[in-house]
Amino acid sequence: MYLTADAVEWTLAQPMPDPSIVVTGASLTPFNRRKDGSGFRDWAFEAFTSALAMSGLVPGDIDEMYLASESDFFSLQLNPASILASEFGLHDIAATRCEGGGASGQIAVHAAVRAISSAAARHVLVVGVDPSASSLSGDAMRELYGFSFDAWTDGMNGVTATALYALSYLAFAARYGTTDADLAHVTHQNRTNAGRNPGAHLRRSDSLAEIAESPIISNPYRRLHCAPLSDGAAALILSRGDVVPPARRGASRVAGIGASGDHMHLGARRDPGMFQAKTRAMQRACADAGVTPDRIGLAEVYDAYAGAQLQGLVGLGLTEKPGRDTASGVFAADGRCPVNLSGGLMGQGAPVGATGVAQTATCALLLEGRYHAELQPDRLPDYALADTHGGICTTAAVTILQRGRA
Amino acid sequence: MVSHRLTLDYDLHPGWLAPFVEGLVAGRAMARACTACARTSFPPQRTCDCGETSADWVALSGLAEVRFRTRGADGDFGLVAFEGADTLAVVALDGLSDGAKTGHILASGGPLARMAVGDLENRAAP
Numbered sequence: 001m002y003l004t005a006d007a008v009e010w011t012l013a014q015p016m017p018d019p020s021i022v023v024t025g026a027s028l029t030p031f032n033r034r035k036d037g038s039g040f041r042d043w044a045f046e047a048f049t050s051a052l053a054m055s056g057l058v059p060g061d062i063d064e065m066y067l068a069s070e071s072d073f074f075s076l077q078l079n080p081a082s083i084l085a086s087e088f089g090l091h092d093i094a095a096t097r098c099e100g101g102g103a104s105g106q107i108a109v110h111a112a113v114r115a116i117s118s119a120a121a122r123h124v125l126v127v128g129v130d131p132s133a134s135s136l137s138g139d140a141m142r143e144l145y146g147f148s149f150d151a152w153t154d155g156m157n158g159v160t161a162t163a164l165y166a167l168s169y170l171a172f173a174a175r176y177g178t179t180d181a182d183l184a185h186v187t188h189q190n191r192t193n194a195g196r197n198p199g200a201h202l203r204r205s206d207s208l209a210e211i212a213e214s215p216i217i218s219n220p221y222r223r224l225h226c227a228p229l230s231d232g233a234a235a236l237i238l239s240r241g242d243v244v245p246p247a248r249r250g251a252s253r254v255a256g257i258g259a260s261g262d263h264m265h266l267g268a269r270r271d272p273g274m275f276q277a278k279t280r281a282m283q284r285a286c287a288d289a290g291v292t293p294d295r296i297g298l299a300e301v302y303d304a305y306a307g308a309q310l311q312g313l314v315g316l317g318l319t320e321k322p323g324r325d326t327a328s329g330v331f332a333a334d335g336r337c338p339v340n341l342s343g344g345l346m347g348q349g350a351p352v353g354a355t356g357v358a359q360t361a362t363c364a365l366l367l368e369g370r371y372h373a374e375l376q377p378d379r380l381p382d383y384a385l386a387d388t389h390g391g392i393c394t395t396a397a398v399t400i401l402q403r404g405r406a
Numbered sequence: 407m408v409s410h411r412l413t414l415d416y417d418l419h420p421g422w423l424a425p426f427v428e429g430l431v432a433g434r435a436m437a438r439a440c441t442a443c444a445r446t447s448f449p450p451q452r453t454c455d456c457g458e459t460s461a462d463w464v465a466l467s468g469l470a471e472v473r474f475r476t477r478g479a480d481g482d483f484g485l486v487a488f489e490g491a492d493t494l495a496v497v498a499l500d501g502l503s504d505g506a507k508t509g510h511i512l513a514s515g516g517p518l519a520r521m522a523v524g525d526l527e528n529r530a531a532p
């Protein structure tokens with residue numbers, strides 16, 4: 001059938017949907033080791049209801065849901081997306097679980113962005129949750145995490161995540177000349193930030209002496225260089241620009257997303273110390289957002305270990321001198337580009353599936369000026385970066401948010 | 407709180423990795439040499455970085471040079487270069503002497519096929 005002239009005019013006269021994607025809701029539960037008898041369904045529900053209240057939407061407005069949860073081993077609950085959708089009263093929507101190791105949460109954010117970009121949905125809920133601290137013993141978690149790399153090589157060798165990260169960092173340090181003092185600086189900075197975050201798991205400021213004397217897990221990593229595993233949840237509601245409730249029109253928006261992978265075997269990479277997947281993910285996100293890394297005014301960087309933050313800063317293009325720029329305060333709370341104001345994984349903690357969702361939610365709250373008062377910068381930057389990865393940066397996913405216009 | 411113990415007995419099948427796994431059990435480093443570009447990977451890669459999927463299984467000498475080593479409460483592990491391989495490998499360092507720069511692949515003792523490297527004199531009998 002051919003369109004008549006009238007029909008063409010009618011088609012063109014339709015208002016175009018606003019393609020921007022706005023963070024209408026953002027919420028995190030406290031991250032810690034729960035001892036109050038609550039479970040992952042409680043934390044997920046708390047994060048969801050809080051994000052929904054912030055958005056001004058009602059459950060019937062939500063078109064789709066993406067759930068990030070790393071492993072059934074932690075929760076002993078297969079198909080958790082359907083369980084949580086049911087608990088949220090969202091029986092009739094598409095609920096999909098996203099899993100990419102430590103990157104699960106950011107992958108879920110990206111899935112939600114694409115659902116809106118493709119016009120399949122207007123309002124999308126993203127929830128991340130894992131009971132990573134309280135459900136299994138530390139030894140059981142360590143063994144399971146060994147199988148989160150190639151199970152037939154690294155897993156069966158008995159190599160731990162800490163040992164793999166240590167080997168990657170040693171290769172990085174050989175190239176960049178970073179030292180134990182740089183690891184201590186990152187540790188001290190992130191834990192000091194966490195001390196001002198009432199929802200953080202490790203609310204303490206480790207002294208340089210305490211860091212230097214903590215037990216060696218895999219040299220150069222000592223216990224205090226490692227992020228804790230935590231319980232907790234985070235939620236986001238993303239909305240298409242033209243259907244944002246009036247009260248949320250000034251909220252931050254998704255400027256760009258990017259993701260990439262790297263070889264699963266550390267030894268097969270051209271340089272096992274470089275987080276090249278992060279570089280590719282960042283390049284894609286920057287191209288999507290139309291910005292360069294120097295426009296990023298604050299970042300939540302995936303610091304599973306102190307050295308991983310230094311490797312991440314280089315991989316993201318935020319510095320070529322990671323030790324010097326960290327020591328000189330570029331990434332400090334009052335620096336040019338504060339990194340991990342939340343305390344990062346090292347201070348705020350890591351309920352694994354929640355991590356990427358929480359990092360993005362933190363960036364959104366900071367850009368709106370409604371983060372924890374002691375950590376909220378006076379001057380709001382234009383762009384913030386949430387950086388998440390799984391494996392030894394085998395799966396990288398980053399999201400750039402732009403401050404909204406009030 | 408409800409305590410629950412789950413015991414799982416897996417039967418895992420190595421599939422295309424069978425020569426690699428059988429090699430570890432016997433203390434042999436079985437690598438994959440790409441038929442297109444000759445790049446040799448250990449642990450083996452199914453698809454070469456050049457894109458080729460066809461490859462030959464080749465037995466390396468088992469000698470490995472330690473590039474990076476990490477030790478602590480989690481054990482002793484290294485990123486090592488096996489003689490004849492174009493990739494590095496993450497291995498367990500089982501009793502490798504302090505300061506040793508080279509070692510030899512060990513026959514995997516336990517139920518899991520481990521990539522482990524130890525001192526030369528502890529190598530499996532050929």
Ligand SMILES: [Zn+2]
Binds near residue numbers: 444445457458
């Ligand atoms: Zn090839």
